Amino acid sequence: MGSSVYVWLAAAGVERGAAAHDLLLELAGTLVDRPMLVHDEAGRPHIPGLAVSISYTQHLIAVAAAYSGPVGVDLEEVRARDFEALAGRWFAPRELEWMRRQGDELVAFLQLWTGKEAVGKALGQGLRGSGLRREMPLGGGAVKSAPGLVVTHLPWPGAVLAVAAPAGHAVLTRAARDVEVGRRSPTLDPPCARG
Numbered sequence: 001m002g003s004s005v006y007v008w009l010a011a012a013g014v015e016r017g018a019a020a021h022d023l024l025l026e027l028a029g030t031l032v033d034r035p036m037l038v039h040d041e042a043g044r045p046h047i048p049g050l051a052v053s054i055s056y057t058q059h060l061i062a063v064a065a066a067y068s069g070p071v072g073v074d075l076e077e078v079r080a081r082d083f084e085a086l087a088g089r090w091f092a093p094r095e096l097e098w099m100r101r102q103g104d105e106l107v108a109f110l111q112l113w114t115g116k117e118a119v120g121k122a123l124g125q126g127l128r129g130s131g132l133r134r135e136m137p138l139g140g141g142a143v144k145s146a147p148g149l150v151v152t153h154l155p156w157p158g159a160v161l162a163v164a165a166p167a168g169h170a171v172l173t174r175a176a177r178d179v180e181v182g183r184r185s186p187t188l189d190p191p192c193a194r195g
Helices: 016-029 084-090 093-101 105-122
Strands: 004-011 051-056 060-066 072-077 149-156 159-166 170-180 183-187 192-194
Touching: 004 016, 004 159, 016 051, 016 060, 051 105, 060 072, 060 159, 072 105, 084 093, 084 105, 093 105, 105 149, 105 159, 149 170
Parallel strands: 004 170, 051 072
Antiparallel strands: 004 060, 051 060, 072 159, 149 159, 170 183, 170 192
16 A cells, blocks of 8 residues: 555536645545645645645646655646647657657647656656756656656546656556535546556
């Protein structure tokens, strides 16, 4: 149990930030007694005894927790967007070449982008400094610039989800459907990946 990262996903609802905090506390409550959520001066969430991370979009929330870390999660919805300029500015030539060879360039772009975000969160740096220039493993895997850290991409309908965690951690997901602040109806969704 200690070498797993638990990732829960839910509908965002109106109050995305509050819903993300509620979902993180619910997940943490399955791992530690009476979890307390605090934020550091940079706004990063912390729960004593756990490594945690949060990501949300307009429609979805993802939260991650593990007994050992670091852990980072990032989520992006698959929707039409202009990504070529961003990719050209921030991605390494090897990443650009890989992205352009994929059947769905948008999904490939989002895999690289969410990987960069997840790794930045795991390292506690976000995308500051050289975070966007940090090369990602193509399609997931070990992060050369962060020894011991692995990026795992998990399939999710209409979204791209990346988790950064120590090598050897299993990534377990759970879907909570129709989530609103203060009301949840969780159902188990079995995707699992070893990262």
